[in-house]
């Protein structure tokens with residue numbers, strides 16, 4: 001068709017969740033909701049449902065690299081998100097491809113452990129994530145437990161969060177979004193903290209009490225990615241992603257027998 005408006009494109013490099021709530025599936029659904037053309041490179045297949053992760057089957061480094069090449073050499077991407085990367089080998093491969101295709105708007109969701117305890121990133125790979133991937137990150141989006149594993153700090157109050165954000169920025173991430181959902185105080189307001197290497201900004205929302213939050217982290221980072229792909233700056237992207245995830249938690253589904261998925265209808 002001629003005269004088509006230019007469409008924003010986003011690529012997710014992440015694990016597959018057969019249950020449809022997290023990972024690649026959450027990312028693609030979110031991209032579509034936000035009118036962004038979604039593409040994927042799968043790093044690992046998980047057998048998973050609302051009760052937890054029953055199996056993890058990583059793909060070969062070659063398979064991961066070739067999927068990314070397929071996109072880099074043809075369709076291109078305005079923003080890229082990384083999620084579950086599982087091993088150092090996959091992290092190093094992804095970092096090499098991000099550099100090769102000069103992708104700038106890279107959102108690194110440092111996925112490590114699923115809510116049920118399944119290991120989505122091998123412990124020995126945390127260093128690779130910090131040293132190979134964070135220098136390429138436009139944004140890194142840790143929750144408090146992930147920030148603790150990445151920095152080796154115990155994070156209690158806001159000052160600890162700020163110090164952890166500074167440490168992550170020192171690895172080369174241009175922006176750090178420290179999510180407040182796992183705040184140990186359980187305060188009724190959730191404060192996400194943005195650090196741009198110079199200043200801190202706070203984004204607050206009311207805490208929603210529900211156990212159906214499977215995929216929250218993936219969906220939030222995917223919404224940031226989609227907004228960046230559409231050309232928004234980081235503060236606009238974060239504000240929009242925050243209202244998207246708030247609505248997706250409010251619309252979360254009581255599916256299955258465990259933690260149901262967040263959900264968003266257009």
Ligand code: PLP
Nearest residue numbers: 015022023084111114115214215
């Ligand atoms: N499975 C995959 C493939 C993921 O990428 C993630 C996301 O972080 C999860 C599971 C964890 O989801 P949650 O901890 O929200 O249940």
